[in-house]
Amino acid sequence: MEPSDAELLDRWQKGSREAGNELVERHYESLERFFVNKVPSGIGDLVHETFQAFLESRDWMADPGRFRSYLFSAAYNVLRGQFREKGRRGNEVDLENVTMKALDPGPRSILAEREERRLLLEGLRSIPVADQVLLELYYWESLKVAEIAKVLDIPSGTVKARLHRARQRLKAITNTLTAAPNVLSSTLTDLDAWARQCRREHDIERRIRKDWPGEPVPEALRLVRAVVAKGTRKGADYITIPLMIQWLNEIENRPADAHVGDSRMIAEIFKSATYLQQIGLLAQYFELTREDASSVILDDDLVDEALSKGELFDPDTGEHIEDWSSHVVIFYMATEALRELLRER
Amino acid sequence: MSANEPADKDATLSALIALFGPQGVRDWNDRAGLNGRERFLAVLERDLDLAIRELESDAQHHQDRGEDLMTRMIVSFLRGRQYSVKSDPNERGHTDILVEHQMLNLKWIGEAKIHTAYPVNAKGLRQLLFRYASGADDRGGLILYVFNENALAMMDHWQKYLMDPGLRMDTLRIEPDLHGTRFRFLSIHKHPVGIEFTIRHHFVLLHFAPRDRES
Numbered sequence: 001m002e003p004s005d006a007e008l009l010d011r012w013q014k015g016s017r018e019a020g021n022e023l024v025e026r027h028y029e030s031l032e033r034f035f036v037n038k039v040p041s042g043i044g045d046l047v048h049e050t051f052q053a054f055l056e057s058r059d060w061m062a063d064p065g066r067f068r069s070y071l072f073s074a075a076y077n078v079l080r081g082q083f084r085e086k087g088r089r090g091n092e093v094d095l096e097n098v099t100m101k102a103l104d105p106g107p108r109s110i111l112a113e114r115e116e117r118r119l120l121l122e123g124l125r126s127i128p129v130a131d132q133v134l135l136e137l138y139y140w141e142s143l144k145v146a147e148i149a150k151v152l153d154i155p156s157g158t159v160k161a162r163l164h165r166a167r168q169r170l171k172a173i174t175n176t177l178t179a180a181p182n183v184l185s186s187t188l189t190d191l192d193a194w195a196r197q198c199r200r201e202h203d204i205e206r207r208i209r210k211d212w213p214g215e216p217v218p219e220a221l222r223l224v225r226a227v228v229a230k231g232t233r234k235g236a237d238y239i240t241i242p243l244m245i246q247w248l249n250e251i252e253n254r255p256a257d258a259h260v261g262d263s264r265m266i267a268e269i270f271k272s273a274t275y276l277q278q279i280g281l282l283a284q285y286f287e288l289t290r291e292d293a294s295s296v297i298l299d300d301d302l303v304d305e306a307l308s309k310g311e312l313f314d315p316d317t318g319e320h321i322e323d324w325s326s327h328v329v330i331f332y333m334a335t336e337a338l339r340e341l342l343r344e345r
Numbered sequence: 346m347s348a349n350e351p352a353d354k355d356a357t358l359s360a361l362i363a364l365f366g367p368q369g370v371r372d373w374n375d376r377a378g379l380n381g382r383e384r385f386l387a388v389l390e391r392d393l394d395l396a397i398r399e400l401e402s403d404a405q406h407h408q409d410r411g412e413d414l415m416t417r418m419i420v421s422f423l424r425g426r427q428y429s430v431k432s433d434p435n436e437r438g439h440t441d442i443l444v445e446h447q448m449l450n451l452k453w454i455g456e457a458k459i460h461t462a463y464p465v466n467a468k469g470l471r472q473l474l475f476r477y478a479s480g481a482d483d484r485g486g487l488i489l490y491v492f493n494e495n496a497l498a499m500m501d502h503w504q505k506y507l508m509d510p511g512l513r514m515d516t517l518r519i520e521p522d523l524h525g526t527r528f529r530f531l532s533i534h535k536h537p538v539g540i541e542f543t544i545r546h547h548f549v550l551l552h553f554a555p556r557d558r559e560s
Contacts, residue, residue: 211429240356266355267364270373275427279375280447284377286358300379303358307367307374325359 005067024051027071030141033202038100038119039082050075069150072137076151098123100132120194122182123174131166138163140194200340207279220272226251229271233342241269273332281338287329372520374426378449385449386484394525396422397549404553415490416441416457440477454478456486463506471514480538488547494538507532
C-alpha cells in the first residue's frame with residue numbers, strides 16, 4: 001500500500017531523501033497547475049520555492065494529515081510574494097480585487113484552443129485572484145471546503161459564500177467575453193466536467209513538455225493542439241496527414257494551401273505522430289483503397305511484409321495490387337485519452 | 346475512404362516511402378510500436394548504436410567531458426528519433442536514461458558510466474537491476490564510456506567479472522549480441538521478481554591518442 005503524505009513527510013523529516021522525492025513527485029503536478037494560469041514563466045522555480053517555504057514554515061507539523069491544505073497555503077503565499085516582487089514595487093497586492101488579466105495580460109494555456117475552454121480560462125483570469133484561486137482549488141484540485149478554508153485562512157462558511165459569488169462572477173465575466181454566450185452555457189452548468197478537461201489538457205501538455213525540455217512549443221504539442229482545436233469526436237477515427245496540415249494551417253493562421261505537398265512538413269507530422277503513439281494519444285492504421293472505392297483496413301504485419309517485399313496482395317481477394325503504396329492510406333485514430341478533449345459533434 | 350477527407354497522395358504510404366524509403370518507414374512503424382515490443386526494442390538498440398557511433402566519431406572533443414553531458418547527447422539523438430526519452434528522471438531513484446512506450450506498456454532503463462574501475466561499473470549495474478528495474482520489464486542497457494586503450498581486453502575482463510558470484514549480480518549467462526558491433530554483448534541476470542533480465546552492454550570507444558604526429 002502507498003504510504004500516506006503524513007508518513008512520507010515524517011520519513012522526510014527523519015532524513016529520508018527518497019521519501020522527500022516521492023512527496024515532491026506526488027504533488028508537483030498540482031502545484032504546477034496552481035501556478036500555470038497565473039504566471040508567465042518560471043513555474044518550476046515557484047514550485048521549488050513553495051516546497052521550501054512549506055518545509056520551513058513547519059505549520060503543518062500541527063496537523064500533518066492536512067498536507068495538501070498547507071502546501072497550497074504555501075503556494076498562495078509564494079504567489080503573493082511573486083506579485084509583490086514583480087512589477088508592484090514591493091507593495092502588497094489586494095488579491096480580493098485585482099485580476100490576473102490586469103496583473104499579467106496574455107493567454108496561458110497552449111492546448112486551450114477550443115473556444116469555450118479558452119473563454120473559461122480567460123474568464124478565470126478576469127475575476128479577482130482570490131476568487132480564481134478558490135475556484136481552481138475546488139474544481140481542479142478537488143479540495144474540500146474545509147481544506148480551502150485552511151489554505152485561505154478563512155471560515156468554511158465564508159468559503160461557501162465566496163464559491164457561490166465566484167461562480168456568479170465567472171459566469172458574468174465569460175458572458176461579456178463572447179458574442180455567443182450559448183457557446184458557454186453547457187460548460188458553465190457543468191464546471192466539474194470542464195475542470196476534468198482542464199486537468200487532462202494540462203497533464204498531456206506537461207507530459208509532452210517533459211519529453212521535450214527547453215523547446216518553447218514542441219512539434220508534437222503543436223500537432224495535439226491542432227487536433228484538439230479542429231478535431232471532433234466523430235472525426236477522431238480518421239485523421240490523415242493532409243488533414244493535420246490543414247488543421248495546423250488553420251490554427252496557425254496560414255493560407256489553406258500552405259505546406260500542401262510539402263515533403264518536409266509531411267515528414268515532420270509523420271515523425272511527431274510516431275511520438276504521439278508512444279505516449280498513447282494516437283493510433284496508426286493502414287487502409288487499402290480499391291479502384292471501385294471500397295476499402296479494407298490492413299493488418300500491421302501485412303503492411304510490414306509489403307514494405308519488406310515491395311508488393312501487396314488484397315487480403316480479401318488475393319489480387320496483386322499494382323502501385324500498391326499509392327493505394328494504402330495512413331490514418332490515425334485519437335485514443336480515448338485524446339478523444340476526451342474533442343468536442344461532441 | 347471516409348467522406349470529406351483530403352484523400353490525396355500525401356495521405357498514402359507512397360509519400361512516406363518517397364521520403365524515408367521502405368526500410369525507413371518500417372523503422373518508424375517499429376518506433377511507433379506497430380510491430381510489437383521486440384521490434385521496438387530492436388530499433389531502439391539500433392538507434393542507440395547510431396547515437397554511440399556519433400559520439401565515437403567525435404572522440405577528440407569528448408576527452409574532458411563528463412558522463413552526464415555525453416549521456417545527454419545520446420538522449421538528444423534519441424529524442425530526434427521521436428522517442429519518449431528522459432535523462433536523469435526519477436524512476437525508483439535517478440536513472441540515467443529512461444525510454445517509455447505507453448502503448449506497449451514498456452520502459453527501457455539505461456545506466457551510463459565512464460569506465461574507471463570494474464567495481465564502479467558493477468555498482469551502476471546493480472543499481473539498474475535491483476533498484477531502478479521493477480521487474481515489469483526485462484530489458485535494459487549499460488553504457489560504458491571507455492577512454493582506455495585496448496577496450497577489447499577490458500570487455501573480456503568485464504565479462505569475467507560479471508560472472509563472479511561473489512559480486513551479487515546474479516548473472517546467469519553471457520551471450521553475444523548478434524546485431525551490434527563487436528563491442529556489444531548481453532548479460533542475463535536473475536531479477537528479484539523471478540524473471541530473467543537482459544542487459545545489453547555498450548562500449549563507447551573514446552580513446553584518442555593520435556600517433557600520426559609522433560616522430
